[in-house]
Amino acid sequence: MATTDKASPRDRLLDAAAELFYRDGVSIGVEALCRSAGVSKRSMYQLFDSKDEVLAASLERRRPWYEAQLRSPDSETATPRERIGYVFRRVEENAAAPGYCGCPYLAVLVELKDGEHPASVVARAAKELLQGYFEEQAEQGGAADPALLARQLMLIFDGASARAGAHIEHLDDGLVTRTVTTLLDAAGLK
Amino acid sequence: MATTDKASPRDRLLDAAAELFYRDGVSIGVEALCRSAGVSKRSMYQLFDSKDEVLAASLERRRPWYEAQLRSPDSETATPRERIGYVFRRVEENAAAPGYCGCPYLAVLVELKDGEHPASVVARAAKELLQGYFEEQAEQGGAADPALLARQLMLIFDGASARAGAHIEHLDDGLVTRTVTTLLDAAGLK
DNA sequence: CACCCTGTATACCGATCGGTTTCCTCACAG
DNA sequence: CTGTGAGGAAACCGATCGGTATACAGGGTG
Missing domain, CATH: 1.10.10.60 (Homeodomain-like)
Known part of the structure; x- marks a missing residue:
């Protein structure tokens, strides 16, 4: 294309x-x-050795792009709260685009029930990376429990992605960002 | 079996x-x-006319059971907050069981990208039913915005199910129920 | 020119897909 | 007893699966 x-x-x-x-x-x-x-x-x-390897490699290839896309452009001046908010604003934007099918990494993990599949390994790594980013920001922002907050944010991220991808939820009214704000406030993030 | x-x-x-x-x-x-x-x-x-119909019928058949399972047993005396909490305690319990693969309805919606598939229709109905239940409880509990709270709870429900089903999250430490409590508090649920 | 090296096109492999059909057995009604 | 209908076993259909092998076209380099 x-x-x-x-x-x-x-x-x-x-x-x-x-x-x-x-x-x-x-x-x-x-x-x-x-x-x-x-x-x-x-x-x-x-x-490639097999179709499975092609799938894994295609996910691996997209990872840097996917990652960069979620990283706030004004990375230097932004606060942790802004950086986290940026991720979820991107989710809301992407979900509104036609042809959106949810987070590709989560989709692969759901479709391939096998966690040993080479593509599952790549997908899991991508998920852990985002969670690490959240935790980093939570820590930097003085959250009471950075690890907890990061896991909560992943729940929202994947829940929103999956539901928007399955077209049983529309995120065009700020549902996600509002929910995230609630969690950030409760976590004491500056 | x-x-x-x-x-x-x-x-x-x-x-x-x-x-x-x-x-x-x-x-x-x-x-x-x-x-x-x-x-x-x-x-x-x-x-049945086709394999697709078998799939749809199997989901349909499980729906009453699935639904009843999430309904608080002490339905009469429980408060809305308790009823909502009960659902998510069940999620945490189920996720800990061996062979757990997440919410079957969400999994089907993700796997069959086709929203017109007969099984997708059944799955979507199941999801709407749970959301309706949440909204009902939210209203009864005096939440500021019952519809919003219900959608937030669905984000958590599906995010937790998907991540636990994909085995990238363990819900055995109350992550879900704690997160839900935060949202219920913020919504002003009694 | 000949010699590789890529890469495409395509036929082919055995296995499995969703779905149909034939045959046969068994239980029950008369 | 015989008839009848339900249902299991399995052959069979064309299509497609993941994967392999053969044949051929184009572009460098000697």
Whole structure:
């Protein structure tokens, strides 16, 4: 889609994989995946050992981008409260976009019930990273129990992502940010 | 499994479906499903039009049980706050049980990205029912904004279910009930 | 030119998918 | 006893699954 034709087969494959796995689920076939990427199955199996590895690699590839997206741009001047708020404003924005299907990492963890799956490992790491970021900010902001607050924020993050992705909740009225504010206040975050 | 051999093929089928779809996901095959239920494919396709209908019916069948399970036993004397707290204590208990895979309705909604799927309709109804229950209790308890509180509680419910089901969170230390208490307090629930 | 090296296209593999059909057994009604 | 209908066992259907192998086209480099 956004992938140029001059990109390497590997990049085309991973970009197509990220999009298709996200939109259609992990049960999308190798045939359809390769067709969409403009890459032959031969090349795919030359670059990766299995479809599972492609899925894992596509998640891994998106991680830095996903991470950067949640990081407040005015990272230097912002307060911890602002940085946390920024994450959830992004969630509300993303959820409103057409084609939103929730957090891709959580979706993969739910779809692949197997926690040993290579893609599950990547997804779990992404989740832990965000939780670590929350905890860091909570600590910096003087929260009474930074670890607790971080876990609470993850509950909201994943609950909101899952429900918006399943289209049983609309986050366009500040539900998430208001809820987060309540938790931040209760935690004593400056 | 727990199903007796004297149960009707329909009941055996739906019980096996509920268990297998929950544990292994919706991509489980009809062959395995029928084998596990001790029912021939012939009978299955005589009772239902398609595998999708079996899935939907199995969710529908579990709904009254699921619902009753979340309803406080001392329904008459309990306060709204106690009734809401009861739901989340059940979540914490269930999540600790081996083989827990999260809320089956949310899992189905995530796995079947198609919101028009018959099973998605059933799952969505189950979710709306719980949310309605929350809203009812919130109103009865004098919450400032009952609809808002109900939606907040659903965020926690689904976030906790999904994360515990994906085994990236353990709810055995009261994380959920403590978070809920914070929200109930902020909402001014008596 | 020949020689690789990538990469595409495609046929193919055995297994499984959702779904249909045939056959046969067994319980019960007359 | 015979008839009848329910239901299990299993063959079978075309399609698709993940994965492999063969054949061929284009672009460097000697």
